[in-house]
Amino acid sequence: MRFKRLLALILFFVSVPAAVLAQERPEVEAKLRQEPARYIQDGELFFSSFYEYSGVKQAGRKGQWRLFANTVGYAFANGFTPYLEVDSWDRFHNQDQLFNFGAYLKFRDFSSWHSEIGFGNDINYLPRFRLLEEYEHKLAGNLSWQAGFKYLHYPANHVYTVYPGLIYYFGDSYLSAFYNLSFTEGRGTAQSGLFKGSIALNKMLDFWFGGAVGQRLYDIDLLKASKQYGYFIFIGLDFKVTKNVKFRLGYSYGMEKPAFISRSVDYGVTIKF
Secondary structure (H helix, E strand, C coil), rough: CCHHHHHHHHHHHCCCCCCCCCCCCCCCHHHCCCCCHHHHCCEEEEEEEEEEEEEECCCEEEEEEEEEEEEEEEEECEEEEECCCCCEEECCCCEEEEHHHHHHCCCCCCCEEEEEEEEEEECCCCEEEEEEEEEEEEEEEEEEEEEEEEEECCCCCCCEEEEEEEEEHHHHHHHHEEEEEEECCCCCCEEEEEEEEEECCCCCCCEEEEEEECCCCCCCCCCCCCCCCEEEEEEEEEECCCCCEEEEEEEEEEEEEEEEEEEEEEEEEEECC
């Protein structure tokens, strides 16, 4: 029965028009909004939908970026969780689409493996292909370390990124921090630091916050890394309406030299079956 519902959700999900979305959401931002694997509950079918609206200023140009992301997956009892995510972007009325196929694998010692591949469709600014590999392992007590690798293939070049980090868990909350080092062919390396926290205020409400500071967080003007310094911050709330339904509301602000600013609001819903 659950597999029938999974198939129905996939068919509905893939048929949703992709013309709504916005920007190539920076890979840094995608990492910041990712939840740790240990919060995946085994034996559940889940669906989430996320929308972000951004008012941006790029040099003397003003406009809107939009992102509409839908994810469907199933967490098997053995710790294996495959999923499909379809992201639609709209950036100054240029539309791209990205299909991500991924899976989490949780082990009994609280370690986990995350793998994902993505394919761009009719791209203007998204990568044609992306590959992500992450491994998390318990270090001591409530502290875990994580190491990740990401590869992005654009028509003009290739981007390779590594990001080691730490995650500290306490109750239903956690804090995380990562160091991000990327290499772009023909353009050299860029560095940034990332942090995120999720605090359970009570059984129904979670407060989350995060940010990043460093080079090429957006990579808007394709300059040397030293001339693309910026930062990004976000805050938000998750409202647990029931055990299986959760709404989110957030706000973010980002900038990058020499002349890029983004102000965003986002909302979404997660449903478990």
